[in-house]
Amino acid sequence: xxxxxxxxxxxxxxxxxxxxxxxxxxxxxxxxxxxxxxxxxxxxxxxxxxxxxxxxxxxxxxxxxxxxxxxxxxxxxxxxxxxxxxxxxxxxxxxxxxxxxxxxxxxxxxxxxxxxxxxxxxxxxxxxxxxxxxxxxxxxxxxxxxxxxxxxxxxxxxxxxxxxxxxxxxxxxxxxxxxxxxxxxxxxxxxxxx
Amino acid sequence: xxxxxxxxxxxxxxxxxxxxxxxxxxxxxxxxxxxxxxxxxxxxxxxxxxxxxxxxxxxxxxxxxxxxxxxxxxxxxxxxxxxxxxxxxxxx
Numbered sequence: 001x002x003x004x005x006x007x008x009x010x011x012x013x014x015x016x017x018x019x020x021x022x023x024x025x026x027x028x029x030x031x032x033x034x035x036x037x038x039x040x041x042x043x044x045x046x047x048x049x050x051x052x053x054x055x056x057x058x059x060x061x062x063x064x065x066x067x068x069x070x071x072x073x074x075x076x077x078x079x080x081x082x083x084x085x086x087x088x089x090x091x092x093x094x095x096x097x098x099x100x101x102x103x104x105x106x107x108x109x110x111x112x113x114x115x116x117x118x119x120x121x122x123x124x125x126x127x128x129x130x131x132x133x134x135x136x137x138x139x140x141x142x143x144x145x146x147x148x149x150x151x152x153x154x155x156x157x158x159x160x161x162x163x164x165x166x167x168x169x170x171x172x173x174x175x176x177x178x179x180x181x182x183x184x185x186x187x188x189x190x191x192x193x194x
Numbered sequence: 195x196x197x198x199x200x201x202x203x204x205x206x207x208x209x210x211x212x213x214x215x216x217x218x219x220x221x222x223x224x225x226x227x228x229x230x231x232x233x234x235x236x237x238x239x240x241x242x243x244x245x246x247x248x249x250x251x252x253x254x255x256x257x258x259x260x261x262x263x264x265x266x267x268x269x270x271x272x273x274x275x276x277x278x279x280x281x282x283x284x285x286x
Contacts, residue, residue, distance in 0.1 A: 050199035057203045057210070058237060063230045074234065075202075103195045 051107035064111070073113040077104075083120035154179055197273035205266060209240050 055074050059065070064072040079085065085097035097116075104114050156178045160170060169175060213236070225233075244262045 047196050047199065050196045050203070054199045054203040054206075057206050058234050059225075059230050061225050061230075063225045063227055064234075072231070100195075 047103055047106045048110070051110040051112055055110055055112070059111075071111045074111045076113045076115055078115045078117060080117050081119065082116035083118040085116075153181055155181070197270050197277070201266065201270045201273060206237055206241065209237060209244075213240070 055062075058074045064074065066072070079100075082097070085100060086095045158165075158175060158178055245260075245266065247260055247262070249260050
């Protein structure tokens with residue numbers, strides 16, 4: 001039996017003794033089994049170096065870097081409608097999200113945080129039961145984060161203080177517009193710098 | 195991902211350069227925590243403003259992008275196209 005070992009903390013393929021790989025177009029031998037594909041970039045610098053360069057632009061002297069405790073994130077990568085990353089009906093053990101997670105892991109030491117947003121109900125592929133995760137490293141050593149599956153209502157609502165806010169006031173458009181959940185952003189509203 | 199991070203760094207550097215000439219983003223020799231946080235806030239705010247600014251004369255219903263946003267997207271995609279990948283399979 002031969003197998004390939006994908007180390008947790010770097011981008012390179014490393015082979016154990018008697019291991020082998022084949023290119024995507026090749027066919028495995030009769031007695032061997034072809035795994036899900038793995039992408040190996042050939043002519044690019046590392047993601048880690050690119051991440052470090054980006055952080056250097058924002059915090060050149062690593063002033064916000066903390067050796068212990070929570071870190072101040074310099075960049076937040078938000079993936080909207082991220083459920084499409086898990087769509088790969090042909091292969092249940094492989095999808096773009098798994099590949100993306102592998103890439104993100106290579107810059108885990110940088111103060112860059114990732115946020116996956118989805119309105120779809122099937123979020124279990126992002127945070128699966130640890131025993132069912134296709135990554136053996138996750139199964140053995142890395143716990144997955146629990147999804148934040150709901151957000152509160154009326155987060156932006158004005159406070160309705162008893163005997164101070166009139167019935168007429170709460171029927172105004174600007175009052176009503178702050179009720180419920182902020183599900184979309186009006187891009188015509190300019191962002192004011194703090 | 196490499197292309198995205200690198201292009202983002204370039205765009206933020208451009209914002210810093212433009213800001214320096216206007217005196218908004220001057221880089222102090224001693225960078226305190228509050229200074230860096232406020233610099234990060236200004237960078238984020240300005241980048242968001244440029245990415246979401248509506249073209250003049252357009253409305254929310256008719257315009258979905260602007261030239262800055264489109265340029266960012268095209269630059270990232272063209273850099274990403276330069277990367278060549280090998281698809282490998284584990285054989286067992």
